[in-house]
Every structure is written in structure tokens, then in C-alpha cells.
Amino acid sequence: MSLTTPAVVTVTGAAGQIGYALAFRIASGQLLGPDTPVRLRMLEIPPAVKAAEGVAMELDDCAFPLLDGIDITDDAAAAFDGVNVALLVGARPRTKGMERGDLLSANGGIFGPQGAAINAGAADDVRVLVVGNPANTNAYIASSHAPDVPADRFTAMTRLDHNRALAQLRQRTGAAIDDIARLAIWGNHSATQYPDLTHATIGGRPALEVVGDDAWVRDTFIPTVAKRGAAIIEARGASSAASAANAAIDHVHTWVRGTPADDWTSAGVVSDGSYGVPEGLISSFPVTAAGGVYTIVPGLDVDEFSRERIDASVAELVEEREAVRALGLV
Numbered sequence: 001m002s003l004t005t006p007a008v009v010t011v012t013g014a015a016g017q018i019g020y021a022l023a024f025r026i027a028s029g030q031l032l033g034p035d036t037p038v039r040l041r042m043l044e045i046p047p048a049v050k051a052a053e054g055v056a057m058e059l060d061d062c063a064f065p066l067l068d069g070i071d072i073t074d075d076a077a078a079a080f081d082g083v084n085v086a087l088l089v090g091a092r093p094r095t096k097g098m099e100r101g102d103l104l105s106a107n108g109g110i111f112g113p114q115g116a117a118i119n120a121g122a123a124d125d126v127r128v129l130v131v132g133n134p135a136n137t138n139a140y141i142a143s144s145h146a147p148d149v150p151a152d153r154f155t156a157m158t159r160l161d162h163n164r165a166l167a168q169l170r171q172r173t174g175a176a177i178d179d180i181a182r183l184a185i186w187g188n189h190s191a192t193q194y195p196d197l198t199h200a201t202i203g204g205r206p207a208l209e210v211v212g213d214d215a216w217v218r219d220t221f222i223p224t225v226a227k228r229g230a231a232i233i234e235a236r237g238a239s240s241a242a243s244a245a246n247a248a249i250d251h252v253h254t255w256v257r258g259t260p261a262d263d264w265t266s267a268g269v270v271s272d273g274s275y276g277v278p279e280g281l282i283s284s285f286p287v288t289a290a291g292g293v294y295t296i297v298p299g300l301d302v303d304e305f306s307r308e309r310i311d312a313s314v315a316e317l318v319e320e321r322e323a324v325r326a327l328g329l330v
């Protein structure tokens with residue numbers, strides 16, 4: 001798709017860990033490509049505005065040719081006025097022992113007002129990626145407050161899970177990342193997610209055949225990918241940041257630039273009822289991108305094991321939807 005230039009890119013929580021890892025890559029052109037100048041907007045809460053100003057000073061000092069300007073604000077209306085790409089990162093991360101869903105009451109309240117501000121002021125071509133956890137349900141909340149913005153413009157990040165799955169497969173098989181295709185993450189960005197190898201190929205051969213060990217897939221691959229966020233928190237004492245920023249760059253870059261002809265990726269997108277996922281939920285699916293639109297890959301066979309896994313993760317999304325309804329967030 002072609003973007004207005006300079007493209008207005010808004011990052012919420014820009015002074016946080018992920019924001020810091022994201023800003024420089026956006027400004028250097030890695031988000032939208034080398035031909036698209038960017039105006040970077042940073043939305044922060046008042047106590048973090050000064051830190052955001054420090055990030056802006058560093059951005060200045062990089063002298064990025066594509067960086068057309070920087071705005072810093074604590075006002076959502078100003079942050080999303082004319083926005084083309086909105087990266088909703090600002091939210092509390094979980095700490096050791098928490099599940100991402102535990103953040104619902106802490107973070108859910110952020111996304112309604114931001115959705116409303118996007119509804120009021122965003123550019124017609126706006127595209128929104130929610131990173132703040134629980135990402136799928138926060139995207140659902142934001143979208144619910146933006147009735148004038150097509151629901152398919154609100155997405156949630158499961159690209160980090162997709163990339164983690166690629167990495168695990170490379171470690172196991174020694175394959176090059178570029179030789180692995182058609183991996184899929186289904187469901188929620190949570191421990192219930194289903195990293196699916198049943199359609200994946202490695203160098204054109206079925207991945208399951210190359211791996212040759214169903215027990216590894218079930219007992220090692222799936223839980224390692226699904227629980228990687230917790231493992232990073234355990235090791236680093238803080239949740240993943242650079243890899244999350246990298247995945248956000250990948251998600252938007254693919255959305256705008258498209259997927260290769262013979263491959264797909266994974267993203268949390270609004271369900272159209274495909275694969276038995278209730279319409280309106282924001283669930284991860286295998287998706288292709290073309291012309292600035294993510295499309296759920298149609299017509300895949302879903303075996304019994306996959307069916308159970310997808311249903312379990314979707315049931316959690318339904319519960320989260322009920323919880324935010326009960327909290328009055330939608």
C-alpha cells in the first residue's frame with residue numbers, strides 16, 4: 001500500500017522498555033521502508049514525559065534522514081490526530097508469577113479512551129497494532145470504542161510468538177529461517193496459544209516429517225513457545241523488550257509491504273467466524289498480507305489435536321471478553 005508522507009506513527013508508552021527499542025528502528029526506516037519519511041508521536045503519562053523527551057534528544061542525535069519530526073504529548077487526542085500507524089505499547093508489563101490475563105483490570109482501562117481518540121482523529125488509512133498485554137483483548141477493547149474505524153484495522157501482536165516458533169524450529173532442525181514456511185500461531189497471546197506445525201514446511205518438506213518426533217512437538221516445542229515470555233521474565237527480571245519491538249516492526253512492515261507468495265505469518269486479527277472462532281474476537285490466525293490488508297488464510301485442514309488446542313485458547317479469549325464486559329470496559 002502507499003502511505004501518506006510523512007507517515008504519522010504514534011507510539012504509546014514511548015519511554016518504556018519496548019518504546020525505547022522501537023523508536024530508533026521506526027525513525028531509521030525499518031518500520032515503513034526506506035522511502036517513507038516518518039513523523040514520530042510519543043504518548044506518555046505525565047510522569048514519563050520527561051523521559052520521553054530524553055528519548056527524543058537521542059533520536060535527534062541520530063540525525064536520521066527519514067525522521068521528519070517528533071511530538072511528545074500526554075494527551076491521547078493530540079497523539080492520535082491524523083495518525084497513520086498507531087502502536088499501542090503503553091501498559092504495565094507482568095512480573096514473575098503473573099499470567100498476562102492478570103493485567104486485564106490494570107491495563108484494560110487504557111485502551112478504551114485510546115480507541116475513542118483514534119476514532120475521533122485518526123487518518124482514514126489508520127492501522128493499529130496493540131502490544132500492551134493482554135494484547136488480544138486490549139485490541140478488542142480499543143476497537144469497541146472506535147465504531148467508525150473498520151474492525152480489521154485493529155490487530156494484536158502474536159508475531160513475537162511466531163518468531164519464537166521459527167527460532168525453536170531452527171534450533172531443533174538446523175534449518176535456515178528463510179527455509180521455514182507456513183508456521184501458524186492460533187488463539188490468544190498467552191500460555192494457551194497454539195503454535196501449529198501441521199502445515200509448516202522446511203525446505204519444501206513437511207516440518208513434522210523433518211522433525212520426526214511428535215513428542216518433541218507436543219511436549220517441548222509447543223510449551224517452550226507458549227511460555228517463552230515467562231522464561232524471559234525469569235531470566236532477565238523484566239519482560240521481553242527488544243524482541244517485542246522487533247516483532248512489532250515485523251508486524252507493521254508485513255502489513256504494509258505484504259507477505260511472500262508462498263508463505264504466511266501470524267497476527268491477532270478480528271475473526272470473521274473462520275475456523276470456528278466467534279466473529280468479532282481478536283484471535284491469532286495464519287494470515288497473508290497484500291495491499292495493506294491482513295487476510296486469514298482460508299480452507300486449512302484442522303486435525304483433532306489442533307482443534308482442541310485452538311478451541312482451548314479461543315475459550316480463554318471468550319472468558320476475557322466476558323471479563324471486560326463485566327468490568328464495563330466495552
Ligand code: NAD
Pocket residue numbers: 012013014015016017018019043044045048089090091092093094107110130131132133134135157158160161189239240241244
Ligand atoms: P514498561 O513498563 O517498560 O513501559 C510501559 C510504558 O507505558 C511506561 O513508560 C509507562 O509510563 C507507559 N504508559 C503506561 N500507561 C500509559 C498510558 N495510559 N498511555 C501512554 N503510556 C502509558 O513496559 P514494556 O516492557 O515496554 O511493556 C509494555 C507492554 O507490552 C506490557 O503490557 C507488556 O506486557 C507488553 N508486551 C507485549 C508483548 C506481545 O508480544 N504482545 C511482548 C512484550 C511485552
Ligand code: LMR
Pocket residue numbers: 093094100133160228229230232239240244
Ligand atoms: C512476551 O510474550 O514476552 C510478553 O507478552 C511479555 C509477557 O508478559 O510474557
